[in-house]
Every structure is written in C-alpha cells, then in structure tokens.
Amino acid sequence: xxxxxxxxxxxxxxxxxxxxxxxxxxxxxxxxxxxxxxxxxxxxxxxxxxxxxxxxxxxxxxxxxxxxxxxxxxxxxxxxxxxxxxxxxxxxxxxxxxxxxxxxxxxxxxxxxxxxxxxxxxxxxxxxxxxxxxxxxxxxxxxxxxxxxxxxxxxxxxxxxxxxxxxxxxxxxxxxxxxxxxxxxxxxxxxxxxxxxxxxxxxxxxxxxxxxxxxxxxxxxxxxxxxxxxxxxxxxxxxxxxxxxxxxxxxxxxxxxxxxxxxxxxxxxxxxxxxxxxxxxxxxxxxxxxxxxxxxxxxxxxxxxxxxxxxxxxxxxxxxxxxxxxxxxxxxxxxxxxxxxxxxxxxxxxxxxxxxxxxxxxxxxxxxxxxxxxxxxxxxxxxxxxxxxxxxxxxxxxxxxxxxxxxxxxxxxxxxxxxxxxxxxxxxxxxxxxxxxxxxxxxxxxxxxxxxxxxxxxxxxxxxxxxxxxxxxxxxxxxxxxxxxxxxxxxxxxxxxxxxxxxxxxxxxxxxxxxxxxxxxxxxxxxxxxxxx
Amino acid sequence: xxxxxxxxxxxxxxxxxxxxxxxxxxxxxxxxxxxxxxxxxxxxxxxxxxxxxxxxxxxxxxxxxxxxxxxxxxxxxxxxxxxxxxxxxxxxxxxxxxxxxxxxxxxxxxxxxxxxxxxxxxxxxxxxxxxxxxxxxxxxxxxxxxxxxxxxxxxxxxxxxxxxxxxxxxxxxxxxxxxxxxxxxxxxxxxxxxxxxxxxxxxxxxxxxxxxxxxxxxxxxxxxxxxxxxxxxxxx
Numbered sequence: 001x002x003x004x005x006x007x008x009x010x011x012x013x014x015x016x017x018x019x020x021x022x023x024x025x026x027x028x029x030x031x032x033x034x035x036x037x038x039x040x041x042x043x044x045x046x047x048x049x050x051x052x053x054x055x056x057x058x059x060x061x062x063x064x065x066x067x068x069x070x071x072x073x074x075x076x077x078x079x080x081x082x083x084x085x086x087x088x089x090x091x092x093x094x095x096x097x098x099x100x101x102x103x104x105x106x107x108x109x110x111x112x113x114x115x116x117x118x119x120x121x122x123x124x125x126x127x128x129x130x131x132x133x134x135x136x137x138x139x140x141x142x143x144x145x146x147x148x149x150x151x152x153x154x155x156x157x158x159x160x161x162x163x164x165x166x167x168x169x170x171x172x173x174x175x176x177x178x179x180x181x182x183x184x185x186x187x188x189x190x191x192x193x194x195x196x197x198x199x200x201x202x203x204x205x206x207x208x209x210x211x212x213x214x215x216x217x218x219x220x221x222x223x224x225x226x227x228x229x230x231x232x233x234x235x236x237x238x239x240x241x242x243x244x245x246x247x248x249x250x251x252x253x254x255x256x257x258x259x260x261x262x263x264x265x266x267x268x269x270x271x272x273x274x275x276x277x278x279x280x281x282x283x284x285x286x287x288x289x290x291x292x293x294x295x296x297x298x299x300x301x302x303x304x305x306x307x308x309x310x311x312x313x314x315x316x317x318x319x320x321x322x323x324x325x326x327x328x329x330x331x332x333x334x335x336x337x338x339x340x341x342x343x344x345x346x347x348x349x350x351x352x353x354x355x356x357x358x359x360x361x362x363x364x365x366x367x368x369x370x371x372x373x374x375x376x377x378x379x380x381x382x383x384x385x386x387x388x389x390x391x392x393x394x395x396x397x398x399x400x401x402x403x404x405x406x407x408x409x410x411x412x413x414x415x416x417x418x419x420x421x422x423x424x425x426x427x428x429x430x431x432x433x434x435x436x437x438x439x440x441x442x443x444x445x446x447x448x449x450x451x452x453x454x455x456x457x458x459x460x461x462x463x464x465x466x467x468x469x470x471x472x473x474x475x476x477x478x479x480x481x482x483x484x485x486x487x488x489x490x491x492x493x494x495x496x497x498x499x500x501x502x503x504x505x506x507x508x509x510x511x512x513x514x515x516x517x518x519x520x521x522x523x524x525x526x527x528x529x530x531x532x533x
Numbered sequence: 534x535x536x537x538x539x540x541x542x543x544x545x546x547x548x549x550x551x552x553x554x555x556x557x558x559x560x561x562x563x564x565x566x567x568x569x570x571x572x573x574x575x576x577x578x579x580x581x582x583x584x585x586x587x588x589x590x591x592x593x594x595x596x597x598x599x600x601x602x603x604x605x606x607x608x609x610x611x612x613x614x615x616x617x618x619x620x621x622x623x624x625x626x627x628x629x630x631x632x633x634x635x636x637x638x639x640x641x642x643x644x645x646x647x648x649x650x651x652x653x654x655x656x657x658x659x660x661x662x663x664x665x666x667x668x669x670x671x672x673x674x675x676x677x678x679x680x681x682x683x684x685x686x687x688x689x690x691x692x693x694x695x696x697x698x699x700x701x702x703x704x705x706x707x708x709x710x711x712x713x714x715x716x717x718x719x720x721x722x723x724x725x726x727x728x729x730x731x732x733x734x735x736x737x738x739x740x741x742x743x744x745x746x747x748x749x750x751x752x753x754x755x756x757x758x759x760x761x762x763x764x765x766x767x768x769x
Contacts, residue, residue: 116582116594119592120594121587125587125591134731134733134737139746140746141753142768144753145753146768148761148765149766153761157754161750161754168738169741175728175734177638177639177721178722183729183731187729187732189734206694211591215696218698219717219721222633223637223638231583253582287586287588322569327589373541401695402590402591405590409615410616522581523575524577525578
C-alpha cells in the first residue's frame with residue numbers, strides 16, 4: 001500500500017491521542033517487558049568469553065569473537081618508536097578531543113591519533129543534547145538518581161557522582177570556548193526534558209548539539225597545534241615488564257606502514273561497537289564504531305564491565321531504505337511526539353527510558369501491530385506533525401532542522417507526515433572498567449567515553465553520553481598529564497601478547513579472527529562487471 | 534507473526550531491484566537504483582577509507598561532486614545522504630588544502646576587528662555566489678561571509694549552525710576565502726564574547742563548590758541497595 005494511505009491512521013487519530021495521558025510502566029511491568037522483548041535478553045545471541053580477564057562472562061557472539069581474536073602484530077616487530085610523547089590519545093571524537101585539550105593545557109606533550117579524520121565520530125551526530133543539572137529546581141543529586149534508575153541501579157556510584165558534579169563546570173568550559181547552547185530569554189541556559197529524566201536538564205544547540213560541540217573542539221585542537229596522526233588505526237598496545245601501558249602501534253591506512261608511538265600514558269577514546277551489527281541490527285553509529293579499544297585493552301589484561309548490555313535507540317529510521325538505521329532524535333519525543341502502531345494507538349509513555357520504549361516497539365511489531373515495508377522491515381509511526389499541531393506551525397522546522405533536511409533529501413516532509421521507526425543499535429552501555437580518573441586496572445592505560453564501562457549501568461540515559469565524554473575525557477587527560485612530569489618512559493614490548501597467545505592456545509586457540517576490526521567489511525567481494533557504454 | 538497485509542508499505546525502489554548505470558570517477562558500474570552514493574562505492578567493490586565518516590550526514594567526510602544524466606551542472610552532495618539514479622556521475626572530493634587561521638579564542642580583544650587580521654581575504658568576496666551553490670546544507674554562504682565582514686556575528690552563527698564543515702564552499706571561491714572556516718571563527722567568537730554569561734550556571738557551580746548538596750549526598754550514598762531503589766522510585 002502507498003505510504004501516504006498507511007499514514008492516514010496517524011492523522012485521523014491525532015486529536016483523540018492528544019487528550020490521552022499514558023502512565024509509565026510499574027517497575028514489575030517494566031522488567032517483564034524488557035525480559036520478554038529487549039534484544040539484551042535474546043539468549044541465543046550470547047556466549048561466554050573463553051579466556052582473558054572476563055573469562056566465562058557472557059557477551060554477544062560478535063564481540064566475543066573479536067575479544068578472543070589474535071593481534072595482527074608479530075612478536076618480532078621492530079619497536080623503535082617513530083614518535084615519543086607524554087600522553088597518547090587514541091580517538092578523535094568528543095572524549096579524545098577533551099582529553100587531548102586538557103592534557104595539552106597543563107603543558108604536557110600530546111599526540112592525538114585517529115583512524116579516520118579528527119572529529120569523525122558518533123559525538124558529531126549527537127542530536128538530543130547534554131544532561132547537566134543547571135536549572136534551579138534541579139540538582140546533581142537528582143541527576144544522579146535519574147541516571148541510576150535508568151541504569152537499573154547497576155551504575156558505578158563513584159563514577160556517576162563525579163560525572164553529575166563535574167557537569168556544570170564542563171558547560172562553563174564549553175561556553176568559554178564558544179559553544180552556542182540554546183538560551184532562555186533571560187540569558188540562562190535553556191533546558192529540555194529527556195526520556196527517563198525527572199527534570200528538564202538537556203542543554204541543546206537546536207538538534208546539532210554534538211556537531212556544534214565537535215566543530216568547536218576540533219577547531220581548538222587545531223588552534224592548540226596538538227600533533228595529529230590521522231588515518232592511523234591503533235592495532236596493538238605496548239607494555240613494559242610490569243605490564244604497564246607504554247604506547248601503541250598503529251597502522252597508517254594511507255600507506256599500510258606501522259607507526260610506533262612511545263607514551264608515558266595512553267588514553268583510549270575509541271568509542272562503541274555499532275558497526276558490528278549485533279544481532280543483525282542496523283546502527284546509528286559512525287563508520288569506525290568497531291570496538292577497537294575493547295580488543296586492545298582486553299589483550300593487555302584490562303577488565304571489562306557490563307559488556308552484555310547494549311542500547312537500542314527506540315527510533316531508527318526504517319523508511320526510506322537509504323536512511324535505514326539513521327537516528328530520529330529523541331528530541332521529537334521530548335517535545336511530545338507520539339509513538340503510534342498500525343491501529344492508530346499509542347502503546348508506551350514516550351518519555352520512558354530507552355530500553356523500555358525500544359522493548360515496547362519490538363513488542364508491537366512482534367505481536368502484529370507494526371507496519372511492514374516491502375524490504376521486509378517493520379516499524380511503528382512517530383507522529384512528527386503532532387509537534388506543529390501542538391506548538392504551532394513551523395515548530396518541527398525550527399527545532400529539528402537537521403532531521404528536516406535529512407528526510408527532505410528523499411522527498412519526505414516530516415512536519416506533514418509521520419516517520420516510520422524501529423530500534424537501531426546505538427550505544428554500548430558497558431566497556432572497559434575505569435576508576436574516577438578514567439584509568440583501567442592496567443597502569444597508565446586510560447579509557448574515556450563510550451569505550452569505558454560502569455558509569456551507565458545497564459542502560460544509558462539520554463543526554464548522558466556527551467557529558468560522559470567531556471568529564472572523563474578531561475579527567476583522563478589531566479591525570480595522564482600530571483603523571484608525565486614525574487615518570488620515565490617505560491620499555492616498549494609486546495610481552496602481553498605472549499601471555500594472551502599462550503592463554504588462547506590453552507583454549508583451543510583464538511576465534512580465528514584478527515582484531516581490532518578497524519573498519520566494517522562493506523565492500524562487495526564479487527567483482528562487478530563494467531557496463532557497456 | 535500475524536501481520537495484516539494492509540499494513541505493508543509499497544516501496545517501488547525495493548520491489549523493482551532495478552539496476553542502473555552510474556559513473557564513479559569516470560568509470561561505469563551497474564548498481565541497484567536508489568542506494569546511497571557511498572553504498573554504490575562499496576557495491577562496486579571499492580574499499581573506502583577516506584570519504585566516509587559518520588554516515589549520518591553530520592561530519593562532512595563524504596563531500597561529493599555529482600552530475601545527473603545529460604545535465605551540464607555539477608552539483609554537490611554528501612555521499613551518505615544521496616541516492617543514485619541512472620546516468621549519474623560522481624567523484625568524492627579530495628581533502629582541500631584550505632588555510633585555517635590559528636587563534637586563541639578567549640584572549641581575543643576585538644574579535645570583529647581581528648577577523649580582518651586572521652582572514653584578510655574575507656572582505657574580498659566578489660559576489661559570484663558559487664559558495665552558496667556549492668553548499669550541500671543549503672546555507673546562504675555568500676550572505677554569511679558578508680554578514681561576517683559587516684560584524685553581524687549573531688546572524689552568521691545562526692546561519693551556519695547547519696554547517697558540517699565539508700569545505701565544498703572553499704575550492705570554488707575565486708577570492709580564496711574559506712567561508713566555512715570564517716564562519717566557524719565568527720560563531721566561536723559570538724559564543725565566547727558576545728553571548729550573555731548564564732548566571733544560573735555560575736550559581737550552580739558555586740553551590741557544588743560550597744558543598745550545598747553534601748547533606749543530600751550523604752543521605753543517598755549511605756543507603757543500601759533496596760533503600761536506594763525505593764528512593765529512586767519516589768523521584769518524579
């Protein structure tokens with residue numbers, strides 16, 4: 001059937017739905033819904049990791065294979081360093097830039113290496129905003145409690161307290177660098193309400209929050225003349241005789257050569273795993289989100305936390321085909337957008353936490369109340385025109401220019417027609433276990449941002465990621481830099497690989513794959529016949 | 534899975550599986566109609582390292598020149614946001630060596646005047662409008678450059694909020710202006726120097742420094758798991 005014909009039910013039921021209030025689920029109903037429908041509870045998707053720091057812990061099969069994977073580096077490799085630095089930052093997204101800038105600010109020598117360009121990351125796509133408790137009726141404690149509730153009480157309290165308390169000073173830092181947050185008429189920061197939050201707490205730059213922050217941070221990294229190694233993918237870490245981290249080996253993707261960097265500390269800010277397409281899900285993630293930092297840390301002996309839980313963002317685009325998996329910002333629901341099934345009914349409080357909303361969408365589709373596309377995908381409607389009906393014509397265009405443009409390119413006007421959505425693989429809730437300074441159990445190895453774990457528990461609250469990046473980027477950068485003055489560069493070895501390989505052999509060898517993955521294998525293998533003409 | 538067949542969207546581009554002929558950097562390939570330009574590269578067997586980034590239309594890594602069948606006009610797009618059609622011809626834009634001025638945004642004394650020291654070419658715009666035509670984000674780039682020169686930094690910062698820094702406005706400029714870099718400087722200056730300081734934020738930072746929330750913290754952090762869960766449930 002024509003998409004416009006199917007959309008009619010959304011238009012027809014809009015006025016009736018506007019009068020409805022849907023209560024949030026009780027804790028018991030919520031648990032039941034998640035256990036039944038959330039992808040984290042699909043048993044067949046998981047297996048125990050066979051060896052290493054998290055031996056016998058379960059994770060998704062795609063990640064388990066990479067964690068057990070072998071290094072591309074031979075133990076005989078020449079480790080004469082090409083570069084030497086105090087602080088080596090791996091990753092050019094939000095956490096990497098924040099770490100590099102703060103470390104550099106103390107006078108330490110910093111190198112920032114990234115496998116794509118500086119700034120190519122998930123951070124740049126963050127549309128929803130950044131949670132910081134700046135409103136008078138809000139407080140860091142309330143931010144703490146909301147996040148804990150959203151994370152199913154599994155969050156690391158120490159990390160979480162640090163994040164919510166550092167938040168306001170991070171906002172000040174960004175404003176001083178020139179980030180243009182939305183303001184109220186009185187000049188104070190405008191705050192929006194996000195899913196799972198009891199108070200309005202989202203700082204935004206329309207729906208370009210991540211882009212605006214990243215434009216500024218990238219520019220600042222360049223202004224500070226921080227040394228960059230772009231298109232250099234980290235393929236192995238370096239350790240000294242005590243197993244402390246002393247640098248990293250990169251593969252230059254332009255000339256395929258190895259680049260050895262000696263560093264007093266290494267900060268991995270390598271991001272998430274969306275491009276592993278866990279359980280076949282499409283993803284909202286950037287091209288390089290292949291979990292490289294997890295594999296590198298794991299081989300060094302760093303312990304991972306909560307790696308069995310992933311966030312499936314409720315609203316990934318399902319139609320048109322070109323936008324599959326792309327994010328439809330949660331901001332739409334924050335401003336009152338309804339989720340509507342094929343019968344024209346709402347089925348969840350749209351501002352519940354992401355895991356609850358995603359589970360309910362999957363339930364609607366599994367129970368036959370979804371809308372199917374001819375490519376075999378299924379989804380529910382997100383009533384975007386409702387925002388114009390509710391807050392006046394032009395609201396969608398004014399508040400969500402990025403999303404308007406994205407759909408407009410394919411001839412869809414989201415201020416007039418609802419969009420079809422289904423959960424998309426969005427975020428790795430867990431990661432490498434860190435302390436309040438962002439350091440792992442491997443000395444001088446820091447992990448910041450999405451690659452780290454513990455902070456978000458089993459479900460990250462909307463808007464907490466951008467803050468996580470800035471807070472732990474800063475903490476890792478400052479700690480690593482402060483250490484540099486009083487320490488000597490350690491020996492460069494790959495002895496940890498000997499240990500890792502010995503253990504792999506005991507368990508019938510590794511998974512047969514080489515990790516890290518670096519980039520997803522999207523290139524079609526079969527050679528294409530060149531057309532006549 | 535029971536599904537009523539009435540709830541199925543007809544998607545012609547998926548149904549047909551029609552192949553189209555396109556030209557990538559001058560070579561012809563057959564690819565399925567309607568896939569994105571970046572997917573067409575993968576489909577034709579090419580490895581992509583430079584030229585792909587966020588894949589969501591935000592990072593500007595995949596700035597691309599393209600032309601549709603029989604049309605002499607070369608247009609620009611982001612490869613992850615553009616569907617291919619029969620007879621289309623495209624090339625990913627190589628990185629362009631534009632000059633970025635270096636500055637310490639916070640210590641600028643007179644940002645509106647400093648613009649002319651940092652980017653002396655900015656006032657030399659000859660109004661050809663090529664930058665505006667090159668912008669895949671539909672920003673009125675030329676107008677923005679003029680507004681920057683005339684000191685209307687606020688308007689520039691608003692106009693360029695959509696800018697993904699793809700840099701396609703730069704190679705076309707006959708006056709050697711890099712409009713995206715000028716706008717970035719102007720936007721940062723607007724944020725750092727010409728925007729009101731939020732009083733509430735400073736107050737909150739002070740409260741945290743003064744330990745105003747310590748009693749509440751002590752109460753919350755002393756709770757056992759069950760007490761904490763019960764307490765969280767009361768936060769509405």
